Amino acid sequence: GDSVTQMEGPVTLSEEAFLTINCTYTATGYPSLFWYVQYPGEGLQLLLKATKADDKGSNKGFEATYRKETTSFHLEKGSVQVSDSAVYFCALINQAGTALIFGKGTTLSVSS
């Protein structure tokens, strides 16, 4: 079945460091891909998305490119801030369109 694998955390960085969180997927066809972010004590917010191969999603300085050949959707940011500390989830829509399939989440902690 469909699945998402993302790097285990926690990831600990200093402010202004470069961030990469790896995400790969297994799915039938070419699903839409998403990154969601969960700040402490809050719900899930959509960070960015890509709906087809080679699409690049971007928001708030974060970027991810839909790579069909490597079945990947890695999240990157050039310079992280303390306010980026959160849990990041990579996800895809299953083929039936009935559910988001999530990775296990990666906790990011940024210190000043």
Next chain:
Amino acid sequence: DTAVSQTPKYLVTQMGNDKSIKCEQNLGHDTMYWYKQDSKKFLKIMFSYNNKELIINETVPNRFSPKSPDKAHLNLHINSLELGDSAVYFCASSTSGHDQQYFGPGTRLTVT
């Protein structure tokens, strides 16, 4: 205006009780969902529902049942609560199954 709202935000109850969590969306979406987030932050679909079809994740115990009085609401009823039901429950909605989902703030259920 809150797009997807849930009540209550916190729910503490004893084993064996029956409880409900309410969800409302004011986005005019056709499809609503319930997800469970366990203590390790892992998110898993429980149900998806539009006005025509209910899709149930086969791993969900039949003590859990969604009820939709109208298109804007999808409530979650839980009978005979067990310790293992303790988790954060998220409601979500989307225009269709393949679009991005908008999440509520979550309900933290604690069963003692």
